[in-house]
Amino acid sequence: MATAGKDTTDASGGPGNTATPAIRHSKPPVNHHRAPRAATYSTSILPFERSPNGNILAAFCRAAYWTQGRAVWGALTASGDTKHCYKMDHARRGRAIIINNETFHHDLYLGQRTGTDRDAENMESLLSELGFDITARKNCTAAEMKSMLVEAARESQGDADCFVCVILSHGDDGAVYGTDESVKVEDLVAPIKACKSLAGKPKLFFIQACRGKFVDGGVEVVDSKGKHGQDDEEEMESDEVAVQTIPVEADFLMAYSVAQGYYSWRNREQGSWFVQAVVKVVRDNWRRMDLLTMMTRVSHKVAYDFESNVPSNRFLHMKKQIPCITSMLTKDLYFTPKV
Amino acid sequence: MATAGKDTTDASGGPGNTATPAIRHSKPPVNHHRAPRAATYSTSILPFERSPNGNILAAFCRAAYWTQGRAVWGALTASGDTKHCYKMDHARRGRAIIINNETFHHDLYLGQRTGTDRDAENMESLLSELGFDITARKNCTAAEMKSMLVEAARESQGDADCFVCVILSHGDDGAVYGTDESVKVEDLVAPIKACKSLAGKPKLFFIQACRGKFVDGGVEVVDSKGKHGQDDEEEMESDEVAVQTIPVEADFLMAYSVAQGYYSWRNREQGSWFVQAVVKVVRDNWRRMDLLTMMTRVSHKVAYDFESNVPSNRFLHMKKQIPCITSMLTKDLYFTPKV
Numbered sequence: 001m002a003t004a005g006k007d008t009t010d011a012s013g014g015p016g017n018t019a020t021p022a023i024r025h026s027k028p029p030v031n032h033h034r035a036p037r038a039a040t041y042s043t044s045i046l047p048f049e050r051s052p053n054g055n056i057l058a059a060f061c062r063a064a065y066w067t068q069g070r071a072v073w074g075a076l077t078a079s080g081d082t083k084h085c086y087k088m089d090h091a092r093r094g095r096a097i098i099i100n101n102e103t104f105h106h107d108l109y110l111g112q113r114t115g116t117d118r119d120a121e122n123m124e125s126l127l128s129e130l131g132f133d134i135t136a137r138k139n140c141t142a143a144e145m146k147s148m149l150v151e152a153a154r155e156s157q158g159d160a161d162c163f164v165c166v167i168l169s170h171g172d173d174g175a176v177y178g179t180d181e182s183v184k185v186e187d188l189v190a191p192i193k194a195c196k197s198l199a200g201k202p203k204l205f206f207i208q209a210c211r212g213k214f215v216d217g218g219v220e221v222v223d224s225k226g227k228h229g230q231d232d233e234e235e236m237e238s239d240e241v242a243v244q245t246i247p248v249e250a251d252f253l254m255a256y257s258v259a260q261g262y263y264s265w266r267n268r269e270q271g272s273w274f275v276q277a278v279v280k281v282v283r284d285n286w287r288r289m290d291l292l293t294m295m296t297r298v299s300h301k302v303a304y305d306f307e308s309n310v311p312s313n314r315f316l317h318m319k320k321q322i323p324c325i326t327s328m329l330t331k332d333l334y335f336t337p338k339v
Numbered sequence: 340m341a342t343a344g345k346d347t348t349d350a351s352g353g354p355g356n357t358a359t360p361a362i363r364h365s366k367p368p369v370n371h372h373r374a375p376r377a378a379t380y381s382t383s384i385l386p387f388e389r390s391p392n393g394n395i396l397a398a399f400c401r402a403a404y405w406t407q408g409r410a411v412w413g414a415l416t417a418s419g420d421t422k423h424c425y426k427m428d429h430a431r432r433g434r435a436i437i438i439n440n441e442t443f444h445h446d447l448y449l450g451q452r453t454g455t456d457r458d459a460e461n462m463e464s465l466l467s468e469l470g471f472d473i474t475a476r477k478n479c480t481a482a483e484m485k486s487m488l489v490e491a492a493r494e495s496q497g498d499a500d501c502f503v504c505v506i507l508s509h510g511d512d513g514a515v516y517g518t519d520e521s522v523k524v525e526d527l528v529a530p531i532k533a534c535k536s537l538a539g540k541p542k543l544f545f546i547q548a549c550r551g552k553f554v555d556g557g558v559e560v561v562d563s564k565g566k567h568g569q570d571d572e573e574e575m576e577s578d579e580v581a582v583q584t585i586p587v588e589a590d591f592l593m594a595y596s597v598a599q600g601y602y603s604w605r606n607r608e609q610g611s612w613f614v615q616a617v618v619k620v621v622r623d624n625w626r627r628m629d630l631l632t633m634m635t636r637v638s639h640k641v642a643y644d645f646e647s648n649v650p651s652n653r654f655l656h657m658k659k660q661i662p663c664i665t666s667m668l669t670k671d672l673y674f675t676p677k678v
Contacts, residue, residue, distance in 0.1 A: 084636065249598060250642045250661040259588060259667060292631050293671065297423065300669040303589045322589040326665045328598060330639040332632065 085290075086162070086202050086329075088336040093131035094160030094201075095152050098123055099145055100138045101169040105180050110170045118271035119208060122279040123166050130286060131338040132164060142178030146187060153191035153198075162202040162333070163192060168275070171209030171264075193249060200251060202333050204291075208257045208272045210264045249328060255295060256324040257302075265308055265321050274323055277301040291333040295325045424629075425501070425541050425668075427675040432470035433499030433540075434491050437462055438484055439477045440508040444519050449509045457610035458547060461618040462505050469625060470677040471503060481517030485526060492530035492537075501541040501672070502531060507614070510548030510603075532588060539590060541672050543630075547596045547611045549603045588667060594634060595663040604647055604660050613662055616640040630672040634664045 100120035104110040117138075124136055137148065149165065157163065165188070167176050175182040185207070192203050257274035258264040266272040277298045285294050303322045310316040439459035443449040456477075463475055476487065488504065496502065504527070506515050514521040524546070531542050596613035597603040605611040616637045624633050642661045649655040 084639070250638070250659075290632075292635065292666075293629075296631065296666065296668055296671060299589070299667060300423070303669050320589075322667050322669075324665060324667055326663060327631075327635065328638060328661050328663055329635055330642050330661075332635060 084331050086331045086333050088161045088334060090161045091159040092133065092161070093335075093338060094133070094157065094162045094164070095155060096127040096132035096134045096164040096166070097148055097152055098127070098134065098136040098166045099140055099148065099168065100136065101140060101177060101179055103139055103179065104170065104177060108177065108181075110177060113168070113170070113266065115266050115268040115271050116168045116208075118269070119168050119266075119275040120166075122271060122275060123168075123206075126279050126283055127164060127166075129283065130335050139179050141180045142183035145176075145178050145183055146191075149188050150191045153195040157195060157197035157201070160197075160201070162204065163195075163198055164204045164206070165192070166206045166208075168208045168272070171207070176207065176209050189252070193252075202251050202253065202291075202329060204253045204255070206255045206275075206278065208264060208266070208274050210258065210262070250330055252328045253291070253295075253333075254326040255298075256326070258321050259324045262321065263316075263319070265306070265319075273302050273306045273321055274298070277305075277323075286335045287337060289334075291335075292325070292327060292329065295323075299323045299325065423670050425670045425672050427500045427673060429500045430498040431472065431500070432674075432677060433472070433496065433501045433503070434494060435466040435471035435473045435503040435505070436487055436491055437466070437473065437475040437505045438479055438487065438507065439475065440479060440516060440518055442478055442518065443509065443516060447516065447520075449516060452507070452509070452605065454605050454607040454610050455507045455547075457608070458507050458605075458614040459505075461610060462507075462545075462614060465618045465622055466503060466505075468622065469674050478518050480519045481522035484515075484517050484522055485530075488527050489530045492534040496534060496536035496540070499536075499540070501543065502534075502537055503543045503545070504531070505545045505547075507547045507611070510546070515546065515548050528591070532591075541590050541592065541630075541668060543592045543594070545594045545614075545617065547603060547605070547613050549597065549601070589669055591667045592630070592634075592672075593665040594637075595665070597660050598663045601660065602655075602658070604645070604658075612641050612645045612660055613637070616644075616662075625674045626676060628673075630674075631664070631666060631668065634662070638662045638664065 098120055100116055102113045102116050104112075120136060120138070124134055127134055135148065135152070137144065140148070145167075152163065152165075167188075170177040172182045174186065175184045176188075177183075185205075189205065192198060255278075257272060264272065264274065267276075270276055281294050281297045281301060285297070289297075299322060303320065306321065308316055308319040437459055439455055441452045441455050443451075459475060459477070463473055466473055474487065474491070476483065479487070484506075491502065491504075506527075509516040511521045513525065514523045515527075516522075524544075528544065531537060594617075596611060603611065603613065606615075609615055620633050620636045620640060624636070628636075638661060642659065645660065647655055647658040
């Protein structure tokens with residue numbers, strides 16, 4: 001059942017936000033969504049993320065190199081030479097499903113997942129920005145959840161870049177909860193796995209749910225940073241039932257909010273730590289950074305910027321969380337902007 | 340038990356090898372191991388991997404930008420400003436343990452793992468190139484395996500960049516096999532998890548072992564490439580007992596040779612597909628590419644370049660494999676060359 005208490009987060013950014021390096025502003029300004037396709041490719045793929053800064057010659061070369069890159073990347077992509085990146089210039093970005101379960105049948109003894117609407121809204125907004133066609137449903141039964149995935153797999157995906165499924169719910173051993181009963185994650189993934197028109201394309205699952213009863217007390221590290229806004233106490237819950245990693249095959253990414261065996265934390269006002277971090281990091285970086293690199297930043301943000309604040313319960317107070325990214329991707333994934 | 344048969348691989352490179360993009364040769368030549376530290380940083384971190392090529396102005400700018408970057412990156416690193424990369428300039432690279440189990444007690448009914456010596460030699464050579472202090476042992480009992488990890492955790496790691504453990508064996512549900520009995524992966528990881536001087540540092544486990552009884556029949560994809568050397572038939576085995584993903588915390592990377600539930604393939608001459616791919620991809624790219632990106636290339640190589648060749652057994656013939664990379668890393672990991 002849900003555990004209420006106090007918590008501190010820096011969810012909305014503020015000092016210490018690490019998601020937007022200064023170098024971003026030194027690139028020539030471009031409207032990614034309105035520029036012609038040859039130009040938009042370069043903005044998302046060119047590798048400026050880790051560029052040095054603060055030198056005029058370097059800045060000049062970056063600008064010139066970038067300008068060259070716009071055209072060259074368009075040509076490279078057209079010729080299929082970007083073999084280590086997924087092809088992300090299909091007519092459609094693809095289908096994104098958001099399953100947002102807040103209340104459950106009383107026989108299940110599962111707490112209301114207050115704050116999950118914030119997660120759902122934020123993910124819908126982000127996925128919309130990325131160009132997905134979104135199907136969002138609230139409080140689905142297990143059967144309804146399964147039928148949503150079956151329906152998505154039946155839809156023709158030939159002209160789609162990829163597929164996304166976001167599940168916000170309680171979890172259990174290898175399963176997540178519908179409002180009436182649990183459903184195996186494997187059963188949700190199966191129709192997508194069998195979808196021929198998604199073969200070779202990235203299939204991404206983001207799962208916000210607990211995966212066990214352990215809480216992570218954390219260890220002190222040399223480069224650990226202070227948590228921000230510690231005076232801003234709020235109520236906190238955890239999605240406390242376990243879900244396990246499932247077998248998946250090539251081109252699947254399973255992004256779990258937490259390591260197997262552990263509590264996953266959710267703030268009643270701001271939503272879960274994991275979804276807060278995903279939305280912030282991906283929104284700030286998707287035009288120029290690949291998905292796995294962004295997910296490492298998400299893990300960093302959750303691990304370093306969040307800590308539970310439940311002073312009434314010593315067992316749950318000042319605990320940490322680390323997401324768990326299981327990748328079977330075979331190429332880098334850049335969400336190339338759609339024209 | 341082991342399953343013998345025929346197989347085809349392109350393990351030693353040849354046509355279709357995708358690990359060394361042409362752009363690599365357009366960079367100014369540098370001896371990474373002998374150049375001063377400020378220079379060596381830039382070669383591993385500068386983001387040229389996905390650079391366009393074939394244009395004189397672009398090439399000039401790349402060269403100039405790169406030259407600038409050498410000094411700038413040295414300064415940035417010295418000031419600790421590379422906050423999204425693990426600090427990899429400690430005095431030592433760190434300890435790497437290789438556990439290579441080939442033969443097992445007859446009561447276990449586990450086949451001899453022919454070809455595993457090739458894996459062990461290749462990994463030892465690679466890790467030595469990366470600068471690790473290596474402890475390699477063959478045919479360890481479960482107790483010996485545990486004591487190796489305990490010993491490594493007792494060793495002072497304060498001046499080390501990271502820790503690596505390579506396990507080559509049969510696997511079982513959540514466990515791998517010593518020569519006498521199985522040992523939980525969790526029990527092997529526990530002492531490393533508790534090692535204070537490794538907190539905040541990357542802890543990498545590479546596990547070559549089966550994780551189930553399923554074989555992956557594969558699906559056809561548009562950009563699938565032909566397999567090379569299909570006439571070069573060889574004997575093939577699989578490490579057919581299952582091992583599960585275990586709970587891990589921040590800064591762990593668990594690189595499994597195969598998805599949970601599936602066979603993991605090993606060639607009797609060339610070693611396992613997974614270790615072959617790890618050695619090839621990391622050797623070709625570690626000076627300039629981060630670990631997660633390299634592991635995606637490893638997955639690509641295993642998924643696209645290998646296929647089992649066991650014509651005597653239809654169930655095992657022409658099967659595929661996809662590695663499973665579970666990351667709790669919080670930063671990008673570049674194996675910055677040691678001076």
